[in-house]
Amino acid sequence: MTGGMSRRTALAAMTLAGAGWGAVFVAPELAPLAPALLLAMGRFVAFGAVSLPQARAVLRADVPWGRVVAHAVTGSLLYYALVALSVRLAGPTIAVATIGLVPVVMALLSNRRGTAGVWALLPALALVGVGQVLVHLTPVPGPGGWSAVVGTVLALVAVASWSWYGIDSHRLIAARPDLGPVLAGAQGLAAGVLALPVAIWLVATQGVPAEPVRALLVVLFLGLVSSWLAVRAWHAAAARLSPVLVSQLMALETAWGFVFAALLAGSVPGPVALLGEVALVAGVALAVVTDGHRERREARAYSAGEVGQPGGHADVERQESPHDHIARHGAPGSSASTARATRSAASLMRDERGSSAEECATASSSAHTSNPA
Template sequence: MPSTNRIILGLLCGMAAGALWGVVFVAPELARPFNGMQLAAGRFLAYGVIAAALITPHWKRLSALIGAKEWWALIVLSLLGNIIYYIFLASAVQFGGVAMTSLVIGFLPVAVTIIGSRDKGAVPFARLAPSLLMSAAGVGLVGWQSLGGTAPGEMKGQLIGLACAFAALGSWTAYAVSNSRWLARLPHVTGQDWSLLTGVVTGALALVIAIPAFLIRPGHFAPDEWMRFIAVVSGMALLASIVGNALWNRMSRLLPLTLVGQMILFETLFALLYGFLWEQRLPTALEYVAMVLVVGSVITCIWAHRPPAQRVIASKTS
C-alpha cells in the first residue's frame, strides 16, 4: 500500500500530465487542413528529434541497460501509446468533436483500473466500485450531452468519429497497462530516460508513416498553414510527449496500477476545459454534473488506496 506522501506526489504528477495531454485534443482543430496521420507523423517526428537531442549525453550509459526485449517493448509501446493512438484520436476529434472524443477516452480509467485490480496485492475490486461507478456516470453524462443533439446529416461523421475514439481507447489502455509494468521491471531506468527512449523509437517509426502520410495524400497547403502545422506539432511534441510523458512515468512509479488508471481522468477534464475555451462557451448543467462526478471518482479512488489505519482515523474525525 503506497504512503500518503507518495499518493500526493503521484497525484500532482498525474494532474500535470493530464493538463499537458489535454492539449492534444484541441490540436487537430488548430491544424484542421491536415489529417490524423499527417498530424501524428509531424508530432512524433518532432518528438523523436527533441528526445534524441536530450538523450545523446546519456546514450552510452542507457544503451548498456537496454537489451533486445526492452527495445521490442519500446517499439510496441511507441505504436500503442503514441502513433496508433494519436492517429485515431486526431481522426475522432476531426469527425466527432472534442467533447465526444474526450467522453470515450474518459473510459480509460475504468478499463485500466479493472485490469489493475487483478494484480497481486491490489486494492480489492469492491473498494474500487464506487469510484468506477462515478466515473462511468460522469462520462455517460458527457456522452448524452455531446451525442444527443446530433442532426441526422451529421450522424455518419459522428459514427466514424466514435469508432476512431474507441480504437484510440483500446490502444491506449493496452499502452497504459504495459508501460506501467515495464517501468516496474526496470528500476535502474528512470521514468524520464524511458520516456526519451520511447521518443527516439517513436520518431523512427514516424519516419515510416510520414512517407504515405505526405506523399500518398499530399494535399495543397498554404504557407501559413504549414507554419501553423509546424508550431502545433512542435508544441505537442515538447509539452505533451516530452514533459507530459516524463510526468506520467514518474506518477506510474509512485502509484499502483489501479490508481494510475484514475489519473487519466485529468486528461479528460482538461480536454473538456480546453474544448469549452475553443468553442467559447460555458459548460452546460449536465457537463458541470459530469465533471463533478469525474473529480469525485478520483477522490473516492484515492480514499480506497489509503492505509486502513488512516481510513479509520479519518472516518472517526469526520
C-alpha cells in the first residue's frame, strides 16, 4: 500500500482498518478465560512478531524512532490499557460512548486551515455524534459513584492519547511518504519490545491462562489483523485523504464493533441501537461526500489557474504591478536593468525546474493531504 493509491482505494483501506480495530471489542469474548490485559499485551507481542520479517528494511530506513515509539505507546499500549481500566471502573456504556468522541476531537484538532472545513462537515459530525449516543443509549450496569467518575476521566485521557497518535501519524506519513512501506513494521517492532516484558510478567505471576490454544489464536488474530494489517491500511489511507475526513472515518471502528457484537450475540439489536448505527454510517458517508466535493472544487480551481499549486502561493509573483517591477529592477533599457533581467531570467528558469521537480515528486503522495494539528 502506498500514498499514491486512488481515493476509492484509500476509503476501502480505511474501512478495512476500522473493521480490524472494531474486532478488538469482541475478541476477549472469544477467549473468555484469558485475562483481558494478557490478551492485550499478547496482541502487541504478536504485532511485533509478524513485523520481524520487515526488521532489515526498517533498520535500513531513516525511521524517526522517537516518534514511532511514542505512536506505539499512545496508539497501542497506553490507549488500550486506559480503555480496559475505563470499562472496568465506569462500565462499558460510559467508556465506549466517551471513546466515541475521538472522531470529533480529531476533526477539531486536525483542521489547520481555519473553521471552514469543520463547518462544512458539521452535519456529518452531528450524525456521527447522534449515532454514537443512540448506539450506546441502552444502559449496561456499571459501578457508579466515584469509580464511574475516575473511569470517565481515564476514557477522556484515552481519547486524547489516540487523537494525538492519529494526528501525528498522519502528519508523519504526509511529510515522509517514503516511510509508508516500513512505518507499520517499525511501530509493530516498537510495540512488541514494549509489550514483551509486561506479557512475561503477567504469565509469570498469573500463570498460563485456561484454554491456552484458544487464547493464542485470538492473540495471533489481533496481532496480525487488528494491529499489523489495520495500521498498514491506516497509514496508506492517511497519506491520500484529508485529516478531517480521516477523523470521521474513525467512527467506522465503532460501527464495525457494533456489527461484530451483534453477530457474536446471535441476536438483532433493538430499534434505538439500529437507528444509531444507521445515523453513524450515514454521518461517515456524508463526510466522504462532503470531502469529495471539496477536492473537486480545489481541483477545478487549480486547473483554472486560481491557485498556483495546492496550498501554495505561486501566483503572487505574477500579480506584481509594472510600477513595483520598475521600482525593484530599474527602468527598461538601463544597464543595471539588463543585468538584473539576465540574472532574474536564469534564476526563474532554475526555480521553474525545481518547482516542477518538486511537484512531480510530491503529487502522488500529498497533493490532497494537509498537515494536521
